[in-house]
Amino acid sequence: MATIPKITEAYRTDPIHAITNKNLDSFEEIPDTHDWVQPNSFPSFRDDHSNNISDLPDTDSVPLIDLSLPNAPKLIGNALRTWGVFQVINHGVPISVLNSMETLLHDLFDLPTPQKLKAARAPDGVNGYGRFRISPFFPKSMWSEGFTVSGSPLEHFQILWPHDCTKYCDIIEEFDRELKALCGRLVWLALGALGITKEDVHWAGPNGDFETSSGVMNLNSYPVCPDPDRAMGIGVHTDSCFLTLLYQNNTSGLQVLREGKRWVTVEPVTGALVVQVADLLQILTNGLYSSPFHQAVVNRDRKRLSVAYFFGPPENAEISPIKKLVTPTQPLLYPTVTWAEYLRKKAELFNDTLPSIRLSTPPTGLSDVNDHNQMKRG
Numbered sequence: 033m034a035t036i037p038k039i040t041e042a043y044r045t046d047p048i049h050a051i052t053n054k055n056l057d058s059f060e061e062i063p064d065t066h067d068w069v070q071p072n073s074f075p076s077f078r079d080d081h082s083n084n085i086s087d088l089p090d091t092d093s094v095p096l097i098d099l100s101l102p103n104a105p106k107l108i109g110n111a112l113r114t115w116g117v118f119q120v121i122n123h124g125v126p127i128s129v130l131n132s133m134e135t136l137l138h139d140l141f142d143l144p145t146p147q148k149l150k151a152a153r154a155p156d157g158v159n160g161y162g163r164f165r166i167s168p169f170f171p172k173s174m175w176s177e178g179f180t181v182s183g184s185p186l187e188h189f190q191i192l193w194p195h196d197c198t199k200y201c202d203i204i205e206e207f208d209r210e211l212k213a214l215c216g217r218l219v220w221l222a223l224g225a226l227g228i229t230k231e232d233v234h235w236a237g238p239n240g241d242f243e244t245s246s247g248v249m250n251l252n253s254y255p256v257c258p259d260p261d262r263a264m265g266i267g268v269h270t271d272s273c274f275l276t277l278l279y280q281n282n283t284s285g286l287q288v289l290r291e292g293k294r295w296v297t298v299e300p301v302t303g304a305l306v307v308q309v310a311d312l313l314q315i316l317t318n319g320l321y322s323s324p325f326h327q328a329v330v331n332r333d334r335k336r337l338s339v340a341y342f343f344g345p346p347e348n349a350e351i352s353p354i355k356k357l358v359t360p361t362q363p364l365l366y367p368t369v370t371w372a373e374y375l376r377k378k379a380e381l382f383n384d385t386l387p388s389i390r391l392s393t394p395p396t397g398l399s400d401v402n403d404h405n406q407m408k409r410g
């Protein structure tokens with residue numbers, strides 16, 4: 033599994049002491065540091081959008097696509113054009129791989145806090161235990177703990193599990209192999225739906241197998257919360273990679289913003305994976321696919337576990353809108369960027385990054401579901 037060295041310098045460091053020494057699930061009340069419902073709290077908390085007159089039906093739900101069916105490619109194209117997200121079943125990742133990962137998540141987050149803190153992410157590191165890297169962009173702390181894996185987790189797993197670290201490393205390695213392969217397959221299906229072939233994406237490698245691309249994994253735990261309406265598991269954001277696959281246990285929490293208007297919960301489906309367009313795919317498709325804003329809420333009586341698999345291009349590959357997708361009606365929307373450059377910008381401008389690098393406004397009639405200003409306007 034390849035590493036992404038420059039990401040280290042990209043995101044602001046977020047000292048681990050920001051994580052309380054106490055387990056979140058031992059709180060009987062929400063401490064002020066984690067209370068998002070207050071005057072002047074972050075403007076897009078929760079139902080900011082609910083006052084809007086929405087013409088979307090309430091029954092609208094994130095598409096569920098069976099990858100083994102012949103019409104899957106067409107459905108993927110439609111789902112990504114309209115939602116930027118879908119759930120996939122019959123994806124070929126063995127259920128045993130997902131189950132082993134779930135065991136790892138339980139074993140990891142059930143460890144005593146002092147033990148987890150020994151494997152904390154270093155101030156200049158990517159791997160290890162800590163908070164979401166986007167935490168510094170929000171005024172309140174998130175009701176979650178995480179563990180990031182880029183490359184080998186060995187060093188940190190040796191600390192967590194001195195006797196069993198091989199077993200847990202193997203789980204990570206197998207999960208990485210399977211999800212990377214699935215990402216490759218999904219990317220070609222997604223691009224194929226736009227008439228894009230392997231020749232159009234040179235950094236995918238000669239066989240189009242993304243050999244030099246890599247995945248970063250974030251293992252997430254959202255402890256039970258005494259007052260979930262006041263807390264937030266992860267605040268609203270888009271992912272900065274190319275494509276994200278998300279595994280969630282049988283507990284809901286993930287919500288995607290539908291057309292800048294309404295939060296829609298991605299209901300857990302056994303064995304399914306959530307597929308999300310991320311920022312670099314939005315750039316590559318010249319905005320035809322948009323990376324959706326999403327967040328995760330927490331529950332009063334159920335702990336939620338998830339793994340986000342961030343699939344990215346080779347660090348220094350130049351990503352620019354595919355020429356075939358630049359037309360008089362869809363002019364060039366984004367400049368050329370590398371992943372490393374993009375992450376540096378994102379670390380500075382966060383949710384304003386994509387709008388800020390945008391070269392032209394979309395033609396009238398087409399609204400960009402990911403326009404942050406639209407989101408602020410509601």
Ligand SMILES: C=C1C[C@]23C[C@H]1CC[C@H]2[C@@]12CCC[C@@](C)(C(=O)O1)[C@H]2[C@@H]3C(=O)O
Pocket residue numbers: 039043164165166167180248250269270271272273342344378
């Ligand atoms: C490859 C990536 C993708 C990163 C940054 C970098 C390393 C860790 C990733 C995450 C993991 C947790 C959510 C996220 C939102 C975060 O805070 O750190 C992700 C972020 C992004 O998508 O921006």
Ligand SMILES: O=C(O)CCC(=O)C(=O)O
Pocket residue numbers: 250252266271278280285286326327328338339340
């Ligand atoms: O846990 C989730 O459902 C979402 C996590 C997420 O958005 C992320 O890690 O980027």
Ligand SMILES: [Fe+2]
Pocket residue numbers: 269270271326340
């Ligand atoms: Fe995310």
